[in-house]
Amino acid sequence: MKMSFTLDGKSIPFKEGDTIMDAALNAGEYIPHLCHEPGFTPHGSCRLCLVSLDGRNISACTQPAVDGSVVESNTESINTIRRELVAMLFAEGVHICPVCEKSGSCKLQAVAYHVGLLTPRYTQFNPPGRLDASHPDMIIDFNRCILCELCVRASRDTDGKRVFSLSGRGIETSLVINSENGKLGDSLFEVTDKAAAICPVGAILPKHKGYELPIGERRYDISAIDDADLKSNRKSDE
Amino acid sequence: MHSATNMPRSDTENVIPFVDSLVLSTNKRADHLLQLLVEIQQQYSYVPGKAILRLANQLGLPASEIRGVIAFYSFLYPVPQGDYQIHFSDNIIDRMSGSEALIQNLRKRLGVSLAEPRADGRVTVSTTSCIGMADHAPAALVNGYPLTKLDPQRIDRIAELVDNSVPVTEWPSNLFHVSSNVHRCDLLLSDSFESGSALSQLFETGAQKLLEELTISGLRGRGGAGFQTAQKWKMCRDTDASERYVICNADEGEPGSFKDRFLLETNADALIEGITLCGLITGAQKGLIYLRSEYRYLKQHLEESLTRRRTEGLLGKSILAHDGADFDIEIHLGAGAYICGEESALIESLEGKRGIPRNRPPYPISEGYLGKPSVVNNVATFFVASWIATRGGDWFATRGTTESIGTKLFSISGDCQHPGIYEFPFGLTIRELLDACGATETRAVQVTGPAGNLVLEDSFDRRLCYEDLPAGGSFMIFNKSRSLLDVVQYFSDFFAHESCGFCTPCRVGTSLIRDLVNKAHHGNATRQDYEQLDIIAEVMNSSSRCGLGHTASRPIMQAMQQAPDLFTHQGEKR
Ligand SMILES: Cc1cc2nc3c(=O)[nH]c(=O)nc-3n(C[C@H](O)[C@H](O)[C@H](O)COP(=O)(O)O)c2cc1C
Ligand code: SF4
Ligand code: SF4
Numbered sequence: 001m002k003m004s005f006t007l008d009g010k011s012i013p014f015k016e017g018d019t020i021m022d023a024a025l026n027a028g029e030y031i032p033h034l035c036h037e038p039g040f041t042p043h044g045s046c047r048l049c050l051v052s053l054d055g056r057n058i059s060a061c062t063q064p065a066v067d068g069s070v071v072e073s074n075t076e077s078i079n080t081i082r083r084e085l086v087a088m089l090f091a092e093g094v095h096i097c098p099v100c101e102k103s104g105s106c107k108l109q110a111v112a113y114h115v116g117l118l119t120p121r122y123t124q125f126n127p128p129g130r131l132d133a134s135h136p137d138m139i140i141d142f143n144r145c146i147l148c149e150l151c152v153r154a155s156r157d158t159d160g161k162r163v164f165s166l167s168g169r170g171i172e173t174s175l176v177i178n179s180e181n182g183k184l185g186d187s188l189f190e191v192t193d194k195a196a197a198i199c200p201v202g203a204i205l206p207k208h209k210g211y212e213l214p215i216g217e218r219r220y221d222i223s224a225i226d227d228a229d230l231k232s233n234r235k236s237d238e
Numbered sequence: 239m240h241s242a243t244n245m246p247r248s249d250t251e252n253v254i255p256f257v258d259s260l261v262l263s264t265n266k267r268a269d270h271l272l273q274l275l276v277e278i279q280q281q282y283s284y285v286p287g288k289a290i291l292r293l294a295n296q297l298g299l300p301a302s303e304i305r306g307v308i309a310f311y312s313f314l315y316p317v318p319q320g321d322y323q324i325h326f327s328d329n330i331i332d333r334m335s336g337s338e339a340l341i342q343n344l345r346k347r348l349g350v351s352l353a354e355p356r357a358d359g360r361v362t363v364s365t366t367s368c369i370g371m372a373d374h375a376p377a378a379l380v381n382g383y384p385l386t387k388l389d390p391q392r393i394d395r396i397a398e399l400v401d402n403s404v405p406v407t408e409w410p411s412n413l414f415h416v417s418s419n420v421h422r423c424d425l426l427l428s429d430s431f432e433s434g435s436a437l438s439q440l441f442e443t444g445a446q447k448l449l450e451e452l453t454i455s456g457l458r459g460r461g462g463a464g465f466q467t468a469q470k471w472k473m474c475r476d477t478d479a480s481e482r483y484v485i486c487n488a489d490e491g492e493p494g495s496f497k498d499r500f501l502l503e504t505n506a507d508a509l510i511e512g513i514t515l516c517g518l519i520t521g522a523q524k525g526l527i528y529l530r531s532e533y534r535y536l537k538q539h540l541e542e543s544l545t546r547r548r549t550e551g552l553l554g555k556s557i558l559a560h561d562g563a564d565f566d567i568e569i570h571l572g573a574g575a576y577i578c579g580e581e582s583a584l585i586e587s588l589e590g591k592r593g594i595p596r597n598r599p600p601y602p603i604s605e606g607y608l609g610k611p612s613v614v615n616n617v618a619t620f621f622v623a624s625w626i627a628t629r630g631g632d633w634f635a636t637r638g639t640t641e642s643i644g645t646k647l648f649s650i651s652g653d654c655q656h657p658g659i660y661e662f663p664f665g666l667t668i669r670e671l672l673d674a675c676g677a678t679e680t681r682a683v684q685v686t687g688p689a690g691n692l693v694l695e696d697s698f699d700r701r702l703c704y705e706d707l708p709a710g711g712s713f714m715i716f717n718k719s720r721s722l723l724d725v726v727q728y729f730s731d732f733f734a735h736e737s738c739g740f741c742t743p744c745r746v747g748t749s750l751i752r753d754l755v756n757k758a759h760h761g762n763a764t765r766q767d768y769e770q771l772d773i774i775a776e777v778m779n780s781s782s783r784c785g786l787g788h789t790a791s792r793p794i795m796q797a798m799q800q801a802p803d804l805f806t807h808q809g810e811k812r
Contacts, residue, residue, distance in 0.1 A: 044597055045741050047781040057780045062597040077780075084777045088746035122750055122770070147739075167306030169575065169592070171749045173739035178300035180291075 003067040007031075007051075008074050012065075020060035020071055021049055025233050030226035031073050032082055032111050034089075034200055035148035036061040038233060041157065043149055046089075048082050048111065083115040091122035092171075094129070094143035095201075101210055102202030104218030108146060109201075110225035125171075132177070134185030137207055138196055145175050145203040155195035163189045175203075250286045253278075257292045268297040269608070271307060271590030275314055276531070276571045280382075283323065284315040310592040310738075312366060312574030313531045320355045320362035322400050324385075326378040329368035329493045330728040331651045331714060337376035340393050341365065347397035361400050367576060367732065368493035369532040372651030372714070373419050373658045381406050382534045385413050418504055419658025422674060424645045425637060426625055427661045431508035434552050436515050436627035441560055445475075445519045454631025456643030457623060460497075461487055461579075461616030462686070462710050462785075467623060473603050474613045475520040482522035483612040485602075486513050486620055487584060489530045491576035492687035493732060495711030497647040498617035500659050502529075502536050505621055506543040510567065512620025514553060515627055516613055517565035525567040526607065528584050531574045540569055576736035580784055581614040583738065594740045595784040618647060618711075637663035642703035650675045652683075652715035664703040668693060671702065671713065679717045686710035688729035689789035692722075692796040722797055723759045723804055729793035730755040737786060744787030747778040755794050758805055768798065768805060 004013045007029055014023035019042060024031050034046040044062040051060045051073045072078065089108060097103050130142040147166060155163040167176040179186035189195070196204065215221065219228055260277055264270040278289050285308055294301040308314040326341050345363050350356040353364040371377035374386035383406060385396065392413060399409050420427060440448055452468035459465045474482060490498040501509055513525045529537060544567055547553040557563040570588055572578050578587045582596035585607050606612025626634050634644040642664035648671065651657045655676030662671065672680055685691045685707055693700060702709040716725060734752040739745040754771055757763045775791035782788050798805050
């Protein structure tokens, strides 16, 4: 039997085990997200994929699709919440878009445009600077980390290394590295790891190259995040 | 006074053999990590780096993950603490009873800064969230043992004892005195529970009949959500699985609540019998009590009750000589994190991890501890269930209202003559409760802790029951000399401190609220700040992952709605 739900009025087919996010992306419908990446264990921390399922607010990436249900995503109230969530992430970290190597291919920046966040809304937390440049090929700026745990999942589940994990509680939560002295250079991390290529923002960056692709010609400069990410999702299916 | 504590601090030279023996005693189970860390912390006053590396090696865990766990829990430290670790309870009730001046006082006497060990390593003085002694405020813990009803004389005495290096076991017992403070009894507290009576009833009438009695009794969970207990047990029993667990939630992190501490201390038998009953009814073989770190001093008492019950045939193999009726209980300690009271975070913590709530569904009832169906119930829920099994559902239903059957234990604290435990039928009004405990000139009460409801004087006719004002454990009273802004500020700090940090709205939102409330408290908040508070609250309520985020904005929002006069910009005030 074919199963489906409606997403903002459109019928979305799904198969057993699909989450709302899986089904939506497969059907070519974009639901904003930051901590989700197809193929990785669903996480549900950024909360951007908030949707209403039969009137109940849930995260689309973790919620199994329900046959015959009504899902709303692109509503004014949900979009407002998404915009505020992105604004919170901008306030929490230090995001220096104009000079960031990731500018133009950063999901946080692209999603901010998508939800219409063009100016800061909250007082900046301004955490003290924390940088790890000990690795020969990669650098980590902890203040750009949005705690999405994609690198944690990639290193653990794909690379089989468990280089990254989260430490602490509340606003003190931070990314930590598994090595004797806690430094990246001392860990098993390699530039060829899946975890080296997964960071949605400019927290984990390659060394020795800068601005190879000029700003203006980058992924989200060329097309907005909904189109760009749906396109690459289709490609990976083929 | 309770049993021995470790004084003076052991040398870390033997840390490797110490860790190895601990690891061996738990069969190298990585899911026992938190329990191991708690033991190491107790032995050394912190978790030495050497211990972390050894644990990593022995349990096959990344050292960073172990450090991450240590950093999550308030009572685990990566650096040495004093031989005497003094943690002042920092509930608003403690503050109202003068704790801040006492802390100042003791620090001066001892010459120590807040939360930093003294140079000679002898003592640390710090604060912690409510330790479940609001009827004994101001209170503190020294090496895990509660110091109650502190006053300047007691502080002097404590400073002397520390200066003279008197082991905590030899401190005068009156410093540790905890009274039951029961001021009103009804069905549950007026009689003493006959140990074994509920289990005998179970074997006499069968599980089905007992579930029916529980259904008639209308018992709803006493931990906050108010889920029907009979239904929860039935669902667990009916889930297909080879193993099941029963978990007793003794985390009692709600500031101002102490009913669970009272029950653990004075009614352990009825509580343990309730857990056992649930195990036998659902077909679970193992029960776990998750005991908050602040109640560590009760562990020995509970262990003794468990041991006695084993010898009496009420626990362990073939309970009451019934073949196959096997069920046993183990105690796990928490390590200081309010979020671990949330049932799925509690299960993560039981599995030795940071207490991050899980995605739900699946609910614990289908996939809980170690992925197996698990019933999680509050201490008071198990306690009441034992009584219902013994006396029947109709007996309980002689009290209360249609939706809120029976009686309920209230933990009453703050501005009243007789703080303590009150058992009342559901449905009484706030005013009746205030009269019972001798509260006068009351400005406001906070029902069910920071995540509950603020009720001002004009609403004291509201009734405490699910139909009107759901009542959890705690009931804190503020008289007319108190500033509501102090209360709101305290609650906002509490949530910012206790957010687990997993999801964006709560991690960032609780800090934003804390800062804006602080600004309002100083009279500097602008209209724009109040508008931001509205938005932040909306974002947190609708997008947070768990109950903490859903409720963390309540104190400020309710105060703004009910007492708008408090929230005008000073420049705008006449
Ligand atoms: C942030 C948070 C903290 C909680 N703390 C406690 C607690 O300390 N004790 C408790 O029994 N339940 C607590 N709960 C409720 C539990 O998640 C769960 O509903 C309860 O233990 C179930 O038992 P019951 O049905 O007997 O009430 C908390 C819930 C949340 C969201
Ligand atoms: S470093 Fe990047 S991938 Fe890793 S948690 Fe932070 S933002 Fe996510
Ligand atoms: S709402 Fe708060 S406590 Fe709950 S998961 Fe999110 S950050 Fe953690």
